[in-house]
Structure formats: C-alpha cells, structure tokens
Amino acid sequence: MNDQQQIARDLCQRVEELKQEKQNWNRLWQDAADLVLPRRGAFYDERTPGQELQNKIYDSTAPWALEQLASGLHSYLTSPTQRWFRLALPVEMEDSLSEDDEVQRWLQNSTDIMFGIFNSQKTNFNPQAHELYLDLGAFGTGIMYVEEEYVHAPLRFCTYHLADCVIDEDAYGRVDTIGRTFKLEARQALQLWPNFPSAKFQEDARKNPLKKHDFVHFVAPRKDFDPRSASPKARRFASWYLYPQEKLVLAESGYHDFPFMVPRWSKLTGERYGRSPAMTAMPDIRMVNAMAKAIIVAAQKIVDPPLMMPDEGFLLPIKTSPGGINYYNSTLNPEQLIRPLETRGRVDIGFDLIDSRRQHIIRSFFVDWMNLQEGPQMTATEVMQRTEEKMRLMAPAVSRQQSEFLDPLIDRVFGILLRKGYFGEIPQQLAGVELKVDYVSPVAKAQRMTQVMAFQRMMETLAQVAAVKPEILDKIDGDGVVDFMADVYDVSYKTLLTDKQVADLRQQRADAQAKQVQAEQLNMAADSFNKAGKGAASLAVVNGGKNGA
Numbered sequence: 001m002n003d004q005q006q007i008a009r010d011l012c013q014r015v016e017e018l019k020q021e022k023q024n025w026n027r028l029w030q031d032a033a034d035l036v037l038p039r040r041g042a043f044y045d046e047r048t049p050g051q052e053l054q055n056k057i058y059d060s061t062a063p064w065a066l067e068q069l070a071s072g073l074h075s076y077l078t079s080p081t082q083r084w085f086r087l088a089l090p091v092e093m094e095d096s097l098s099e100d101d102e103v104q105r106w107l108q109n110s111t112d113i114m115f116g117i118f119n120s121q122k123t124n125f126n127p128q129a130h131e132l133y134l135d136l137g138a139f140g141t142g143i144m145y146v147e148e149e150y151v152h153a154p155l156r157f158c159t160y161h162l163a164d165c166v167i168d169e170d171a172y173g174r175v176d177t178i179g180r181t182f183k184l185e186a187r188q189a190l191q192l193w194p195n196f197p198s199a200k201f202q203e204d205a206r207k208n209p210l211k212k213h214d215f216v217h218f219v220a221p222r223k224d225f226d227p228r229s230a231s232p233k234a235r236r237f238a239s240w241y242l243y244p245q246e247k248l249v250l251a252e253s254g255y256h257d258f259p260f261m262v263p264r265w266s267k268l269t270g271e272r273y274g275r276s277p278a279m280t281a282m283p284d285i286r287m288v289n290a291m292a293k294a295i296i297v298a299a300q301k302i303v304d305p306p307l308m309m310p311d312e313g314f315l316l317p318i319k320t321s322p323g324g325i326n327y328y329n330s331t332l333n334p335e336q337l338i339r340p341l342e343t344r345g346r347v348d349i350g351f352d353l354i355d356s357r358r359q360h361i362i363r364s365f366f367v368d369w370m371n372l373q374e375g376p377q378m379t380a381t382e383v384m385q386r387t388e389e390k391m392r393l394m395a396p397a398v399s400r401q402q403s404e405f406l407d408p409l410i411d412r413v414f415g416i417l418l419r420k421g422y423f424g425e426i427p428q429q430l431a432g433v434e435l436k437v438d439y440v441s442p443v444a445k446a447q448r449m450t451q452v453m454a455f456q457r458m459m460e461t462l463a464q465v466a467a468v469k470p471e472i473l474d475k476i477d478g479d480g481v482v483d484f485m486a487d488v489y490d491v492s493y494k495t496l497l498t499d500k501q502v503a504d505l506r507q508q509r510a511d512a513q514a515k516q517v518q519a520e521q522l523n524m525a526a527d528s529f530n531k532a533g534k535g536a537a538s539l540a541v542v543n544g545g546k547n548g549a
Helices: 003-021 023-035 061-077 091-097 101-119 125-139 186-192 199-207 277-303 347-364 380-419 442-466 470-475 478-488 499-548
Strands: 085-088 143-150 153-160 165-169 175-185 212-221 237-243 248-255 436-439
Touching (some): 003 212, 003 248, 023 125, 023 277, 061 125, 061 277, 061 380, 085 101, 085 380, 143 380, 153 380, 186 212, 442 478
Antiparallel strands (some): 085 436, 165 175, 175 212, 212 237
16 A cells, blocks of 8 residues: 555544434434525435425525525625725834835735625626525535635635535634535546546447536645645645545645635534534424414315315215315205314414414524614614614624634635735835735624714813814814724725825915915005004195195
C-alpha cells in the first residue's frame, strides 16, 4: 500500500466516523424537512427526481414562516440593493490616514468591486445565500462553498445540502474541516479526472457512462503548511478528492483560506451542529399539522357524512357519492331508509385552537420582527423608529451570522480578488496592513441608531437650556457631529470635504468677509468724508454770504 492509498483510507474512515456521529441529527433534520422544508429532505433515503415532497404537510404556516425568515435575513444582512459592508482602516490608523484621498479612494473602489461581485449573476451569490438562510431556519446549520477559478467569473458561490456534508471543529469551536459526499456520472468523473487511477472504473465507465458513483471532497488544515512555498499542496488548508469505493486519491491541492462558510443559528456546548427556529417550534408545528388534518377529516364528514343503512332490503350496489340514488324494496322494508350519520363535529372550535398555535410558530420564526405592521395613524417618523427598534431586537438572534458567515465570507472573497489583481495597485500606506470590515446592513445600522437617538435627545434638552444660556452650545463640535452622522448612515466619503478642504474653505470665507468688512469701512469712511466735504463747502458758502452781505 502506497502513501496515497493510506491517505485515502484514513480520510474515508474519518468521513465515516463523522457520519456516525451525526446520526441523531439526521432524525431532527428529517422531521424539519418533512414539515418545514420538504425539498431539502433525503437525510435517510435518496429521493427520485420528480417525487412528491409535500404529502406530509396539512398546514403551510411553518413553510411560509420559514420563507419570511429567509427573505428577512437576506434583506437585512446581505441586501442586494444596498451596501451591507465596507472596507475600513484599522482603529490605530484612522487618525493618520483618514484624510488620505488615495487610501480612501482605494478602500471605496475595492468595496464597490466586491459588492459588484456579490451581485453578479455569474457568481450566483444571492440565490445561494437565500438557500443558506432557508437551511439556517430549518436545520440550524448552513454550508456555503466559495469556489475559485469558475468559468467567466473569478469565483462562484454554492450552498450544499447538509445531508451530504460532515463537519469538525478546532479547539476554539470554529469549523475547519469538511467532508462532502457527492455523486457523478462515470463520464462526468472522467471529464474532471481524465487520468482516473483505476482501470476497473475506466472499463465500467465505457460500458455504463451514465452510472452514478460516490465521491468525496475533504478539506482540513494542513499539518505541514509552508507559507514560503508557492505549491498548492503546501497551502494552509489541504484539499483531497477521493473515490471511496476503491480508496483512491483522485486529486490533491489546497486553499489559502478555508473555502467553506458554516454558520449555525444557535449552538449548544459540545455540539458541532446548530439548532434552528424550526426545532424550537417543532411541537407547535406537529400539533398544527395534526389539527389541520383532523379539521379536514371533520369537515369531510359534515359535507359528505357516513351513512346508516339497514342490513337487508336494498338492491346492491349502494351509491354513496353526492346525489347518488339507491333503490330498495319498499314492500319488504317500508321504514328502512338510508339516513346520514350526523357526527355533530364543531369545525369552528378547531379553527380557534389552530390559530393560537399558528401564532406561536410565526413568533418562533421572528416573522413579527421581520414584517412591520403599520397602523393607520402612524407617521413616517414613527414607522422609522419602530422599524429600527425591531431590527435592534433582532440583532442578537443574528449576531452569530456575522462571525460564522459574513466575516469568513468577506475574507475569502477579498483574498481571491486581491490575488487576482482586481483591486489594482495597493497604496503604499496600506502595505502589510490588516483592514477592518464595517457592517452597514440595516441591522447593523439599527444597532448604531441608538447613539443617534441619544444625541437627538441631548440636543432637544440643550435647546431648552440654550434659550437661557446660549453659550453652552459652544461645547458642541459641529464637524464632529457631521462625521459621526456620516459614519452611522454610511455616507460616501465622496460627498464630504476633508478637514483640510473645510479649513481652506473657511479661510477663504473669512478672507472674503474681512475684505467685505474692509470695503464697507472704506465706503463708510468715504461717505463720511464726502459728507464732511459737503458740510465744509456749505459752511464756506454761508460764511461767504455773510461776508458779502
């Protein structure tokens, strides 16, 4: 057995061990799939294409609530219509480089390029992000892969099915290992690996090119990582493609950074996989589903009731369809009629009970926080305040997504684009600098709006005091207020002047005002001189007149 075969055996064995550890999770995930997200099922058995998937659902409240949650997360965290992050300077360099126009333009342009990549149809981020949010809400764990070197694009996003993946964590609870099992037709496998290291497989592929085979992609930290080496096999994370049936390594490579994002909705200590809102609401989901089924049966009995009939005297067959006519021998059975069996069911009571459970499901999926119900008397300001309040309340529920999804996502995309030269030449001032990421999504803005509201309340109070003691307003730094507001509302630096430009503008204004004052003083002096001259002339005329008289 050579080294490659031993590696393949060890990795396949590790994948099987991780699969065994997630057996209990498969039951929870299958329940969530059956009643909440049926198209993402198949945690136990493979499904046939075109198979009926919703035959266990009698009430659509949970699937609808999940769609609302996923849409809300997409809009509030990674909106396709507005920037939800920006590259920024580290705190220790803000004072020295915040006024550097070259640095600010590079940061702005780099952010715009990344935002364009996220919104490009070729990279497929937005539909895959929505699938990830659906998995988070239903199963508590989502898995997204950022693939480099995709056709006609620098990268591509793909959300994988949780049923196909196993994960492992490092000592700090961060996912750093993934094994993904997938199927390929034999002809497809030969397209990816033309030199397939198995004569048996190649012979089988010639006979059955459409037969599907299992393959494994395994990614884990590399023990012999060498940052000085340019070889893909020496990068920080190792990548192997395996053929488990014969324990073969098909390809070995590596990644500069972990290519998978594995966010968890919430997580218990000692567990690798996350728990979801669907799991929280599962008792109510099961109850509503059972109640809906019972109500349907009760309504059927009322509309089309079972029948009571005598044991003899009728001409068979008995027709039980609506409007069906049944004949009997009236001479033999003058009183033996077919009568409906009234169950006296109260369907309206069932509706009242089911509505209360539906509200619990809706609240468990945070739908009341996602959708603001506006009252008829609400002003625009009240709507804005209530919206921001709901976003602040939602922030703790989605805070884990920032550290486990958004942070590694932006790091991965930035690294790929930087290595490919998409950002152009980096300013010398930023050489070796680790940039900071500021989140400016609606949720992030809402969290910071508390500072704006506190400032507004302070100004309202100061306005009353300033009416008596106006000099207290000298304490307010007007330029600082503008910078603070621009930062909170994510206003582009292009719309604001730098401190130097503001100082020059104010100096020009002061000079202009000084010149205007000087001109006015000269005009006043000239007027005074002219008036004085006219007064002297008049006095001379008067005196002359007196002398002449």
